[in-house]
Amino acid sequence: MADEGALLFSDNEWTFERIANVxxxxxxxxxxxxALDTYPNQLEMITAEQMLDAYASTGLPMYYPHWSFGKQRAIETGQYRRGEMGLAYELVINSNPCISYLMEENTMVMQTLVIAHAAFGHNAFFKNNSFFQQWTDAEGxxxxxxxxxxxxxxxxxQYGIDVVSDVIDAAHALNRNAIDRARRPRKLSTREEERKRRERAEFIEQHLSEIWRTVPGAAEAAAAPQEDRFPREPQENLIYFIEKNAPTLETWKREILRIVRKIAQYLYPQGQTKIMNEGFACFVHYHVMHSLHAKGFISDGALLEFYASHTAVTFQPDFxxxxxxxxxxxxxxxxxxxxxxxxxLNPTKEDRxxxxxxxxxxxxxxIHFxxxxxxxxxxxxxxxSxxxxxxxxxxxxxxxxKGESxxxxxxxxxxxYRYLRSALARQIAESARSPDIEVVAVNRWGDRxxxxxxxxxxxxxxAEAKRTLDHVARLWGYDVHLDAGDVVMIARAKASPS
Incomplete structure (x- = not known):
């Protein structure tokens, strides 16, 4: 290990020893x-091709197979090779240990920057931000x-790739409406998940038998009590509701819905904290790089290269x-x-x-607060401010x-200033929010x-709403009605059970 004042590297080629020292x-x-509190770090070196693979699977280290990931991979590979897009210098996974992928093509200065940014900035944010603590399970x-x-x-x-792909297609169409915003997810290991999966299969059979025990008919529909409403309260998590209550959905399909739903839940906080997460990681790498320079660990040239990269990342084009x-x-x-x-440190009268x-x-x-x-x-x-x-x-x-200007x-x-701050906050909230579509009723005693x-x-x-409703109808097994205020849209189940 170098003493203070001794450069950690004098040329820009990275080695594993240099990365360990940095x-x-x-x-x-x-x-x-x-005073950063972080998960243990796991750094992994990957190629540009592997980075494109990671892009296609939303940056997760392992994922189930699906045609949409291959399509995304093909599109981004073409854009990258034509020079229409660049690749991130790193990807980081909200897990314990925290996994950071570094690009082989990076210079040693860039490796230093992204380790500070991802392995410590993002890592600390994942571990300490209350939204991530509440909604994700880095351990599991x-x-x-x-x-x-x-x-x-x-x-x-067991069932064929095409059939499984159809179920995942439907789940992906709904995954932005698969979030529990008022209930903290449970933390389960792989072994516990397998045990719970078997328990769920048994419970669902009993549960659905109770809900759908009567074949609907005109007499039952006329005699049904008004207070026998199902569900009793509107439900915002569409995938969860279908997973638990679809009358004829096979058990294995319910489990696939659950898998897609759980991963969507894990990714949910990232969409709600993009500005903060990236801003904090930039704040950390900016402080760290200047501290390394002040202590004599990196050269003036390295600091200038850092400035070029940092400025490019934080550049804001004019409107x-x-x-x-x-x-x-x-x-x-x-x-x-x-x-x-x-x-x-240096407040003005306006700041006070x-x-x-x-x-x-x-x-x-x-800063920590x-x-x-x-x-x-x-x-x-x-x-x-x-x-x-x-x-x-x-x-x-x-x-x-309707206006001309x-x-x-x-x-x-x-x-x-006060109006602008409120307007920007509203815009941020709306851009991260999915359409608020809720389950309000099931016609249990009629056509279901x-x-x-x-x-x-x-x-x-x-057009997109109609395609999504068709997916819902295939999962539900019966017709689906969407009251969109000014219009009621109906998706017919292609093969409704009798």
Missing amino acids: TERIAEIAEAEL ILDYLEFGKGYIAHCEE DSRRYGGINPYTLGFAIFQDIKRIC EWFEFAGDPDWLRQ AMREFRDESFVLQYL PKVMRDLHLFALANDP FEVTAVHDDQG HLHLKKMDTHPLDQ
Whole structure:
């Protein structure tokens, strides 16, 4: 191990020894200067081809097979080889140990940067953010992925690839409406999952026998009591409801729905914390790289290479630029975390009017609190300052589809800042939210159709909604009605049981 003041590397070729030495130094800085609490790290070196494989499977280290992953792989491979897209320098898995994939093509400076960013920044966020703590199981996800992959492979052997693929198609169409937002998932090992799977099969048979014990007919429908409503309360988790209550769905298909649902639940917090997660990881790597330089562990040239990469990642094109694609989550998240530190150490009069913590010398405590207790929407509402709005040139527009022009609804004054912060938080929340479609009733005593209702006011894509309803009908086994406010859509079951 190098002494302080001795460079960890003098040229830009990475070796496993250099990576081990850099990781050890970064760990010391992360603990001593940033007080980061992380899972144990597991670093894995992969090629560009392996990175494309990881892209296709949403970055998970193992996944069940499905045609959509191969399609995505083919599309991204073509784009990469034509120079239309680049690859991430790393991927990181919310697991214990935390797995970080590093690209073989990276220089040693880039390996240092991504170890700080992923293996310590993202890692600490995964372990400590309350949203991840509540909704994911870093201890059990690898075991569960192994269980799911093995179970679906077994189903393909027993029932055929095409039949299994049809079930997964339907589950994927619904997986954004497969989230329990009010119930914490249970943590089970692979062995426990297999035992629970057998118990579920027995329970479902008894449960469904009780619910659907009577063949529907006109007399029963007329005599059914009004209070015998099923379900008694609207249900937001569509896959869970179908998994537990579909009248004729085979047990193995229910288990596939459960596997897709559990993985969707695991990925849910990532969509709710993109700005914070990337912003915090950038904040960590920025501090670490400067600390390594200050201690003499990396050269001036290495720091300049870092600046080039960091600036590219956090670059925000202007709204009228051809490169503009919305607000860069790296830019916004990093700017807010840096600003929290500034507000603590060098507050202005404006900062003191906006933030109670302004002037708190313990900036690290404020950074940790922000990282732990919020998700993107509330993070922006709590911490977006007028200075960051000015620095990023943020403003609000109202777009009337019937009008001939846009209207600027917020500019840089006190009232405008507050409106702009609220408007941005709403936009972030809406972009991460799936259509609010809930199960409101099942016609148990009649034709057994499933009645869904759209609970929000956002418009639906009619063609996509119809295709999704067809998937629901195939799983449910009977007709499905969707009350979308201004229209009622109906999907007919192709082969409704008599």
